Every structure is written in structure tokens, then in C-alpha cells.
Amino acid sequence: MHIKKLIALFILLLVLVNCKDSSIQTIQPQIIPIPEVVELSDSFFTINNSTGIAYDNSFKVSPQFLKDFIKSGSRINLKDGKEIQFIRDENLGLEAYVLTVSKEGITIKASTDQGAFYGVQTLRQLMPVGLENGTFSGKEISVEALTVKDEPQFLYRGIHLDVARHMFSVEFIKKYIDALAMLKMNTFHWHLTDDQGWRIEIKKYPRLQEVSAYRNATLVGHYSDQPHQFDGKRYGGYYTQEEVKDIVQYAKERFVTVIPEIEMPGHAQAAIAAYPELGCKDEPVEVATKWGVFEEIYCPNPKTFAFLEGVLDEVLDLFPSKYIHIGGDEAPKTRWKNCEHCQALINKEGLKDEHHLQSYFITKMEAYLNSKGRQIIGWDEILEGGLAPNATVMSWRGTSGAVEAARLGHNVVMTPTSHCYFDYYQSENDNEPLAIGGFLPLEKVYGFNPIPEELSTEESKYVLGAQGNIWTEYIPTEKHLEYMAFPRMLALSEVVWSNPKNKNYKDFVSRSENFHQRLDALDINYANHLYEIEGDMIFDKGKSYYELKTLTQGKNIRYTLDGKGPTINSKVYESKIPITESSTIKAAVFNDEKQLGKIFTQNINYHKAIGAKITIDKQPHKAYSGSGAKGLINGILGSDTRYGDKEWLGFWGEDIEITIDFEQPTKINSIETRFYDSQGQWIYAPTVYEYLILQEPNEFLQDTTFVLGLPKMAKEPRFKLLNNKFSKMETGLYDETIKIIIRIPNYGTIPEGKQGAGNKAWTFIDEIIIN
Template sequence: MKFYLLLLMIFGVTIFTSAFAKTHYPPLFPYPTQVEWQQGQFKLDSQTKIYLSSNIGKHAAQELSSFLQPPTGYLFEQTQSLAQNQVRFQYVQGMENEAYRLHVGENKIVIESSSEEGMFYGVQTLRQLMPKDIESRMPINKVYWSIPQVNISDQPKFTYRGMHLDVSRHFYPVSFVKQYIDWLAFHKFNKFQWHLTDDQGWRIEIKAFPKLTSIGGKRAHTVVGHTYDYKTLFDGKVHKGFYTQEQIRDVIEYANARHIEVLPEIDVPGHSSAILAAYPELSCHKQSVHVEGQFGIFPQVLCPTAETFSFLDKVFAEVSALFPSKLLHIGGDEVIKEQWLESPFVQQLMVKENLTSGDDVQSYFIQQVAKLLNKYDKTLVGWDEILASGAPSDAMITSWQGIEGGINASKRGHKAIMTPYEFTYFDAYQSRSVEEPKAIHGFLPIDKVYGYQVVPDDLTTEQQQLIIGVQGALWTEYIKTARHAEYMVFPRLSALANVAWGNNDNWSRFQQNLPNIIRRYQAMNINASYSFLTPNIRIEEATPTRMLLNITSGLSQSKLNVLAYDAMSDTEQIKSLNIDNNGNVALNEMKTIKVQAQYQDMLSLPLTLTVTPHKAIGKNIIFTNQPSGDSKVKINDGVFAYDQYYDVNQFAVFYGEDMEAIIDFEHNESVSQIIMGVNAGRHRQLVPPDSIAVYYSNDGQQWQQVKYINGVEVEQPVIRLNFDTISARYVKVIAKNKKQSFDKQIPLLPLYIDEIAVF
């Protein structure tokens, strides 16, 4: 990294934009409903007192006093009489439950609300109005602290504003969970979904079934790299941990004090490997299984027997006693029905209950679970898969596969929480830089989070009212540490907070405030990502003789440092570039472009892209077996995918099939080399071809072989195929799929081809 920075200083071509004007007022997130900035400041000092008009606001006042005392050293005496230099908590009647008004004047600060929640949210906004140094937990020597004068009137649009945390895949201690709750409270979230069980570990003490934690709470090892890598490796380290019931109560009490409702998630009937490792008799096959060390979807499923429902009844009895929330999430997602359909018991059950499919069996299972929860006055919440054959009438739906689940739920009369993965899953990559830390897959930049509109337009007014809110998710398959978790959550949580509060209508203001939001996070000792700065490289034109690229920054006020290297060169010789004022770059040979953006002391991760003009660009390609989706255009677009994050959409993918591609040059061309992209960058190891053969023809009928390699084991993401120069109208490339699966989860091996560059 230091080497690249030195090169940027010596050789980089720098594009400057207009200076970024300092934001006069501090950023507020989520942005309040109404804000009227005033001239002047309130000076908070050692003589500032706190006034309470009633007991409503008592806890919020204590929260403010406790928060301010470490950095200021002030004691903040409470007084019963009105005077100057006060922070007043004023109870008023008639306001909505979570609404508040905040007035910062020259001589007083007034927080008004009808509820403790509103008072608490007023405190969070006041905290953001103060200098970022107020976040220090150590004393800072100041005579006073300045707060800009302002009038704010605020209330949320949605009653459900949630965030999720997966502690099954990687276990996090209570201290981190509490810190996570602090972050949610600061951003005015009011729901926390605690994903406590999955295939990789059971994380909650159940006294009736101690083996759930003694056996189901630990796994022998964890996959190294990605779970779907070509050659799976494991770390050989036991991963374990669970929360005692005493710890659960402690976390709930902590959350309640911050007006956050904790929803437990106990995932059934799928994602149950940890349960069945402890109690295999609850499966249909009764065979021993293990707690999974890989990630993905597994066939282990609870059998819909009386024994299983008796087990779940006792589990839910203990869980219900621990969690005051009326909502209990039971998962219900990604259930593989194979073991059910192979079971004689389930076959008999299907006849008895008039069930005709695996989806029907799942619906039956969920209905039985709902009856159990009703005993404990709980409402069942499930992922949108539970809609397949009919969910319980009072069930709430979390719509994760897209917005369609929420639409279908509301049309059927269910309340829905929108959590579509493409907008709210923070385990996705934040930029296209290959230097992003490992993520599961997908691309979710902060502007996409901010731009999410929660309520679909194509619903009636009554149906829209059933969309009660939005929830983000942090799945932790590849997030092993707290600092990595922080990086994935921040600053995207600030964008989601605006969405959840209902005020995500001014991206320009939010984007300009992002550097200052980051600085506050840093003052809170949060490892926030700079990925919002990462540049963009867009292909404007691709021909056999020229590639035209446009390079822009993720933040217009930053400067860009641009380098070009000889692609795939061992010496990385740097070449000068002609970059116009619009950020356009023209290339007539293969190059690797590396770009970094800088704003003040913030430096983005480098964005790297290898591009090349070549003779197959724009030419017709005929496939014997069609690749999946629309990916076949990627095979001759002049762009290699290996030096950005793994994106399956950048590859032509052949599932269980060979690739046979015929390129028609329309006239004879001299050809002596083909460079094929066959692998991803640093985060994924794709399945290489078993063999590759190259043929040529002048009539498309008679073919001559010019190159053949067998037993391909790819160390590099590309394969270079050199041969004596030929003159040909047609070139055919055959890449053989290995076909035999290395994983039962993948019945057909995928063959990935990124580019067929012809020279």
C-alpha cells in the first residue's frame, strides 16, 4: 500500500475539482422532518443545569448527563426552577409517540415531547449538534461547548426501524452486542433482530436442552476463503460461544433503556444443522450430522413430528419468557425439502393433511409453530418464503428476496417489514475495489442504500399502510471481527437511518455531509469505511482498436490520482495517460488502470481495472450451449473482471456444460494469441476449465486445431494461449467443464469465462 501511495505522489495524474466548501452546520442523521437554522450559538458550560417539567424525560435527562460528563467534566445539576443556561426537558401533550421538538436558543435548550422515546431521540439529535469531540470518553479541557441555534420539529415515518445481527456464523460477545445497540439508538432505530441460531451454531442457552449449546454451540472448524471456492480449505480451529439466559436478560434490559425492542430469531425448520447435531432424532432420517463449518444452504431440516413440535414448544417457552417482545422470528427461509419428500412419515402426513408439495409441508410446519407461539402471546415473524403455500393469518413478513415478498404479504393482509437484500444487506461489498475486505457477494454502495424507497407505489393506500417499516441486516459468514463488522455497517447505517426515519429525499446534502459523518464515527472509535470515495470507471466505448474510459470520483469534491500499468506485467511499468477535463481516457493497447480518490486526509481504496482493445470486440459469437442470463456480452467487452471484487454478472457462466464459442471476424484476421479470463480476483477461487482447445476456419465448416492444453490448474486469473500466426475468418474456442461436482450443494459445476481476448 505504501508503495502505491509513493507512486501516486511521483507519477500520478491528478484531476482537481472545485474546493469542497465547509458545511456550516453539523450533519444530522437521520435528517429531521423540519429544520430551521438560526444565527448564534448556545454555550454549554460548567454552570449549565438540567430542568425537568415532569417524570417524562427523566431517563433521557440521565442519558444526556451521563453522556456529557466524561468529555466535559461537568456534573449537570438538576433544578426545579426555570432560569437561563438550562437544558429543559418539557412534557407536552398531544404529540405522536416518538415525536419531539428541539429548540436551541442563545440562553437555553428545550426538548419537548409527549413520550420518553421522543425525549430520547431529541437527546440524540442534540448530541449530533455538538462538536464531534463530545464523543470522547476522556476529559477534554474546554471552557464551553458551542451548539448552533436551531429549531427542529421531528417524527419518524415508520413505526418499525430495525437492524439485524447474525451471531451464529461468527459469535460476538455481549460487550459488542451492547455497543451495536448503542449505535442503533444513536441512529434512532427501535428494533433489533438478534439472529441466534443457524447451521453454524446455536447461541442461546435453553435449560431444557443443554446439548443445544454444549454440542450445537460449537463447530470443529470454519471455511477459509469463500465457501464456494474450487478447493475448500478449513482453519482447523474450534469456533464456539453462546449467551446465558442471564446475559440475554442483561442485553434486553440494556436495549429497553435505549428504547429498542429485541426480537429473537430461532431459525426453523431449515438452517437446523446445529439443532440436529445435538438432537438427531428430530430429523426424518435420525442420522448424526455436524455443526456446519461451511456457509450456504444445507439439506438438514426438522421433521414435522410430534416429537419435534414438543421440542420446539419447550424451546419457545424459554425464549418467550426471556424476550418481552410480542414478535418472535422463526426464520422459515431456504428450506430444502428433499429429506421431507424422501421420508415415509412425511409421505403419510401429506396424505393425512392433504398436502401436495414440499411447500405445503413447510406451510403445515409453520402453521404448527404459529400455534405454539400463540400459547405464549407471541406473533410469528418469518422471511418471505413462508408465503409460498400460505402463512398464518397474523404472521408478519420480512421481505428479503426483493420487494415482491412485501407486496405479496400486504396484498394478502399481512404486515410487512421491507429488508430487500439489494438495498439493506450490509454483508455486500461497498465498492468495486478488489482491496475491499471479504464479503459474501453482491454490491451495495451507500448511494443505493440511501435511495431505497420503502413503500412500493403499486399498492393501494390500505396495502401501503401494512408496510410498517424497514430493516437492515448484517450476516457474518465472512465477518469475523468487531472491527470488520464496523467497517461493513458504517457509514451505510447513516443512510439506512434516513430511509427508516423517512427523510431520504436529499442525496446531495447527505453526500456532502458524509466526510463529517465519518469524522464523528471516528471520534466514536468506529472503523468506518471510506468506500463512498471510491472512484468509478465507466466504459464509454469499446472497439477492436480503442477503449474509451470515463473516470469519476465517488465524491465530486475529491481529487483523483490515476496510474496506468502494462497489464499483467511483472515490472508494472507506469505509462503516461492523456486524461481530458471530463475524466475521459483513450487506450489503444492493453492496460491496467489504478485510481484512488482523496478528500483531505481520507484516501479511498484503489480501484483497478484491466482493459484491452482486441479483435473479437463487437464481433458475433455463436455458442453451442448458451451461458446463463445476459452474461454472454461480457465475454468480448474488452474488460477483465479479476482485479475488482467478484461479481458473477461479469462472467459468462455454463452450469454443467462445456463452452464452445465461435467468433466470426467477418473477414480474415491474423491471429496468434488468445487471453482468456477464467478466474476471479483475490476473494474467490472459481472452477477452472478441464481443458481448452483453439481451432480456426475460413468457411465455418472445416476446422484445424492450433492449440490444446489439458489438466488446467489456474494460478493466475487468465490463461494465455500462444500459437503460430494464422489467417482466419472464424476462431473456435472450446473449454471443457470439469462436470463432476465437488460439493453436494452444487449438482452442476459452473464454468466461468470472463473474456476471450483475441490478438
């Protein structure tokens, strides 16, 4: 009894000691993007209706943003005073800031209003989430004392949005810009024209609004689905010049530059539908109703150049940006090859071929924009045939375009498909919304280094930054768009803003989990894959194991091996699982009360090549290196729709030879391989490949070549092709096989009329199953 009284007294004393601060709730710093320096103190500052704000006349946007944010979220009105001060410091960089919170007040130091604005965005994340949507009910806001010193790593920090395929409201575009600004991104790349629609009002050419802005139907399902189906519904619209001005001004007030993209010379079918004389055939065409690359291309004649100059004149009046994006990508040359005017122009100008004609076209348009005080930026195809003198290159087909441009002394923005295409799948879950293909999980975005390793320190200075791209062929709604953008936009913001030395993916996951509350308050839909499980097949001393992991802290993984889904009572994963036979592992993340994430399922086919030695005579492309050569015989199939996952290996334009050596002579009955075929993404299954089976060194028991899915010559193997991606060969019984060689030539050059025409095709190979 005496002990109980002592305990009760001790608890009472604790309550009394802490009573003074019981109403104080400060937000622990979990800032995204992570700042350069954060120094914590042990006090706090309270904002209330008696708090005053003061600022230099050069600061107009940032203090007003802070006042509006606090007032709209809490109904606290900041008055004139000195508790919160904006101080001009010429020693800081253009976008740098120093934020100091002490028990006496808050100061934000910056040399520009833009730098101060980023300081406000950091301060915003130190305040209660309820301020974002007006649900904060307190009379005071407590901010933890600290000092933040911060500045960006890159000048260009961009996010792209395609509105030609699917269009989004003005209100949503502003919401999108708000999110960019909150994450300290400073560029909005607005893709306004394409084959499927023209989305900006040009008063000089009214048929762009009447004809080019609308298509008669839209493709249903995926481009790869055959035969193509259409919804039969007219779709379209455009942004008026007044709406464009409104959006540009709105972005300016958040220090976001809007760069318009007006596609040329390709992706021009919508414009040619309105004005056929702009094409080489001068024949009517319709606005495209499906995705892909089309033959229609601007003809480089006086009418076309006059048209484009007229368009650009109005664009320049609407967009004050230094850069105008002119596209330049995926421009088929078939029309030019068969055009008398184009061929005469090639001869007249002494051009080598149609690629140089494209360079001539881009250079002419650049000269016009330069005469207006602007610069062009274009996709890396503008390198073909020679780069226009002052052009900036947006490198999307990997990093080689960036390397070439930087070595020529041209500025570069990095946006490779491998790390920056947010229209790709972000999870291996089968219930993900339809996407164009590929696989770009959050961790891969976060791990992106915008500086190509091939560049020297001096050449690296030409890399301005990076950009995330969202193409909307398969993204028809605003919620779907947000789902694809977030949280990958968070990861990219840290790539382009934060010092790489401060980056840590596990810490980022923790901060993202917290940041999701802010996204909820802002009514931003996001993909929450933080509670998903990652699995790996690992080999140790001749034995096989399966390893499970999740990055969120303080949670358990529970799993089963009987094919049933895990429950709160299932076995807790504590160490790697031995694998000695074909198995199905099901697992999920749980807290103490319930399942948090979706069920992870992994089927393991324990075939005879597992544990064998495998080599490939070429290295897979660094962007698609999967799990390395060993991943081809680990018993796990890659995704049917996501070629960028860790099971697929990608090779660009290379023939490959794969060798599998068995430790002991092995009886085999069949070989099964799998190739990805997605021509819209430049990926082609090989048309020819060869198996060689060895029983003794240099003794080939089976030498079989397959052409277009059928055996060309073979010792009566049985072979079948499944879904245009799978191949299986029944070899017969060979008891003493010691080696298998698989030779896979690359498909070759992508033909005219196809996406990526003229480029080498990709080869993607998955599991090699030997039974």
C-alpha cells in the first residue's frame, strides 16, 4: 500500500511538472526536401493574434504567402511587429535562405524574395497539418526552435504535364503548381500540343480551336491491346489566352516558371488536321484518336514557317519564360523522303539527309526565337543532324544525349525514362491503374543522380537539373494524375534540391510517411506503397533463401508458405526463409492491431538452373540492370507489364550470349525463356535466337535456331510461343548436360512509322527456366 501511494505521488508530480507545457504541440522537423543544415534547440515560439510581422520592401510575395497561410488555416491575423522578420542578406545565394526560430521569434534571411519563399515553405512544414485545410482549431501555433540553412543543388527543378492527350481544369493546374512550389520546384513544363490535341488558343489561326482541339474518339485500353477499340466520344478543349495568363501569373507568384511546349516538326497531326497545307501531302487528316507516333510532320516550306512564327508570336506574349520548348522528338522522316520540296531543299542547302533537314528546321526556328530574346529547349532528338547553336537539350532517351550535348558545351536538363517518367508503373501490384508500361518505384526515383558519370567536373556544369515527366495517354482524371505524381514528386524534389550527402532513403521513407498527412489535408491523392514488402532470392554457400524487408519502422512482417493470406496471427518474419522446393510466399506489413499494406505474393519456381553459374557477354544497360545475370535463373518471373522491375534485364541495341554452367552433369528436358515485346516503348522481342546444349566440352548435342518463333533447324524439338513473349523448347532427355548457351541477336533498327524509328531496339529478357 505504501509503495502504491509513492507511485501515485510520483505520477502526480510528473503531471504538475508537465502541466505548464501540456498545450504545446510542436512539429518535429521532417522536412521534404531535406535541408542542407538543421540545428535544433530546446525551446519553441508561439504564433498568435498578438504576433507581428515585418519585412523589407524587396520581399512582397513570401511574407504575404505566410500571412495568408496562417490566416486561412487558423484565423490568426499577423499584425505589424517584429516577432516574425524577413531580412535581406546579400551574402546568400539567389534561392538560399536561413530560417531561425527561437523563443523570441522567427527570422527568415534571404537575398531574394524567392529564397525567402522557400524559407516559408520550410516553416510551413513545421506547423500543424490542420493549417493546410482550415481544420486547425487552436488559438496558438507553436513552432519548434531551430536553425535551417539551405540552398538548392540545381538551378532547374522541374515537373512536366502533358495536357494534349488528356486535359485538366485551370483550378487543377493551379493546385498542381501549388504542390510544385511547396516542394521548392521552380519549373512547370506545360506540354500543350500533340497529335491528339492542340490546347492553347491562337487567335491568328482559329481553326486550331475549331478543329485541332478536338478528336472524334479516344483509344480504349492499352495501345498493345489488339484490335484497337475506341469510345466513339468527341473529346477536347483548349485553354483561352486569358486562362493561360492567369495560370502564368499564378505560377509567378509562387516562383514557378511556366515553359510552354509547342511541338515541331513532328507530333503535328492535330495542327495539320486544321491546316493541311502545313503537311507535305497537303491532304486532309484527322486529329489522332490513338497514341503513338504518326507520319504527319510539318513540311519545311514558307507557309509552315510563317504559321509557326505566328503561333510563337502569340505564345511569347503569354509566356515570359527564357525557354520555349519546341519538342523535336519522334519526327518520322517518311513524308520528307517522299516530298519533292523537301528533297529539293536538302540539295539546295547542301544537307546530308532528312536528319540534317530536321536540324535545319530546328535551327531556323531557334534563330527566330533568339531574335525575340528567347532560347529553345528540346528533346534529345534535336541532336540528330547537328545541334542548333544555342539549344538546351532535355535528355529523355537515357543519358547519352546529355553527355553528347554537355561535351559540345550545351546546357542539359536530365529527364531519362529510367528515373523520371512518372507515367510508368510504380508498384508490382496487379491492381495498379493502367499505365503506359515500365516500372519506376519510389526508391529508384530517389536514387537518381542527375550528373552522368561519364562527364568531367567541368562538363557537369552544363547539367542544369532534372525534371519529372507525366504523359497522360493513360491518365484521364485528376485523381489518377495525382496518384502517378505523388509521392514520386517528393523523391525528385530531394534529388534536385538536397545535398546528396544528406540523402538517406530509409529516412526519406519515414519523412514521407509523415508528409502523407499533409497530402491528405491538401486533398492530394497519392500512391501509398510505403507499407509494401520487397523480396529477394539470395544464395549463400550453395543454398537458396528468400529475404523479406520493408522500410517503414516499428512494424512487423507476417508471412505464410501455405498459399493462404497472412493474418495478425501469422508467423512473424525474423530471418531469411530457406527455399528447397517450389513455393508460394505471402506476406504483409502489420502493426500491433491490423494489416497496413497490401498482401505481397511471390511464386518461386525451383527449377534446375537455380544455383548454377551464369554469365552474359554484355553488361545490361545500367538503367535496367535488374538483379544482374543471377536474376535470370533465380526462379522468379518479372512482371508481365512492368519491364523495368528487378527481374527483367534490358540491353539496348546489343547482341548477347548467355552461358549457364552446371556444377554437376544435369538431366534436362526443356528450356523456357521470356522476352518483353512492347514496341511503343522501343522494346522488341528478338526474331532470331539460338540454343546450344553441351554434354561434353565442345560437344553440341542440340544446336537449334528459332526464327520468328518457329524452329529453323533442330533435332525435332517441340517449341511454342506464348503471348508473343514466351518461348519454350522441349529438348528431349539429356542426362549429362554441363552447359547451355543461348545466343540472342538484337532485333535491329526500329523501322519507319514506328515509335523510335531509326533507333536501335531494346531487348528485355526475363527468367530462363530449365526443367
